[in-house]
Amino acid sequence: MVPTSNPTATGTPVAIRAENLTKEFRLAHHAYASLKGLLLSFLPKRVERLTALQSISFTIRPGETVGLIGRNGSGKSTLLGIIARVYRPTSGRLEIHGRVAPLLELGAGFHPDLTGLENIYFNGVILGLTRRQVAERVAAIVQFAELEGYIDAPIRTYSSGMLMRLGFAVAAHVDADILLVDEVLAVGDARFQQKCYDKIQQFQREGRTILFVSHDMDAIQRVAQRVLWLDKGVLRADGDAPSVVQAYLNSVQESL
Ligand SMILES: Nc1ncnc2c1ncn2[C@@H]1O[C@H](COP(=O)(O)OP(=O)(O)O)[C@@H](O)[C@H]1O
Numbered sequence: 001m002v003p004t005s006n007p008t009a010t011g012t013p014v015a016i017r018a019e020n021l022t023k024e025f026r027l028a029h030h031a032y033a034s035l036k037g038l039l040l041s042f043l044p045k046r047v048e049r050l051t052a053l054q055s056i057s058f059t060i061r062p063g064e065t066v067g068l069i070g071r072n073g074s075g076k077s078t079l080l081g082i083i084a085r086v087y088r089p090t091s092g093r094l095e096i097h098g099r100v101a102p103l104l105e106l107g108a109g110f111h112p113d114l115t116g117l118e119n120i121y122f123n124g125v126i127l128g129l130t131r132r133q134v135a136e137r138v139a140a141i142v143q144f145a146e147l148e149g150y151i152d153a154p155i156r157t158y159s160s161g162m163l164m165r166l167g168f169a170v171a172a173h174v175d176a177d178i179l180l181v182d183e184v185l186a187v188g189d190a191r192f193q194q195k196c197y198d199k200i201q202q203f204q205r206e207g208r209t210i211l212f213v214s215h216d217m218d219a220i221q222r223v224a225q226r227v228l229w230l231d232k233g234v235l236r237a238d239g240d241a242p243s244v245v246q247a248y249l250n251s252v253q254e255s256l
């Protein structure tokens with residue numbers, strides 16, 4: 001066989017590269033609760049803009065595990081949502097090499113009126129598995145999510161913890177190259193969290209790329225070599241886990 005040239009030989013391989021990524025949400029106000037509100041609604045609408053991400057740039061290499069930290073509302077979920085293609089960036093460039101595991105939440109892949117089982121099939125097929133492949137994995141997914149007794153109920157009846165467990169279980173079983181994890185380690189008991197860590201470590205051994213959000217700084221340092229710190233939509237730091245976590249904790253301390 002003729003050896004093929006390595007397409008990445010000309011540069012460092014890239015899993016995710018963001019260049020000046022910006023995301024604005026537009027919030028249109030409809031205040032019809034009062035007569036005044038109704039009258040005002042005939043005026044041109046004031047559209048409030050909220051910059052959730054402001055010109056973010058970083059590069060993640062294949063096989064890296066990167067932690068994403070920051071206070072509530074700092075843009076972490078928005079960034080994962082853009083990478084998962086739930087949201088489109090307002091401006092900037094995003095380059096992704098490899099298949100991204102979904103970020104399954106209500107409104108983003110999960111359908112409230114379908115059962116847990118139907119959602120597994122629906123999303124598995126959307127993500128490129130055959131029905132047969134999904135069928136082979138269903139038992140493992142349900143077992144991982146610990147939803148054996150609930151899998152035939154519509155997921156609108158699930159608690160947020162149950163939804164997160166199902167979302168992680170599906171994402172972990174679709175052979176993605178890039179796994180996005182949004183605070184799933186905060187749900188469930190210690191045993192479920194341990195299962196998630198085991199899965200994440202398995203992904204690391206397999207050389208997959210992981211970007212995960214957590215408020216648990218010990219967990220972040222245990223799993224990630226590198227950490228991105230988002231602060232009000234701005235990338236405040238990007239570096240080795242211990243120093244970025246320390247800088248973040250210092251800033252939280254100062255603000256108290
Ligand atoms: N779908 C949306 N529509 C409007 N604003 C949003 C939406 N999603 C997030 N935001 C706003 O964007 C900012 C960042 O939110 P988010 O990314 O969820 O932060 P984090 O995950 O770090 O807590 C917040 O001010 C939030 O209210």
Ligand SMILES: [Mg+2]
Pocket residue numbers: 076077078
């Ligand atoms: Mg969030």
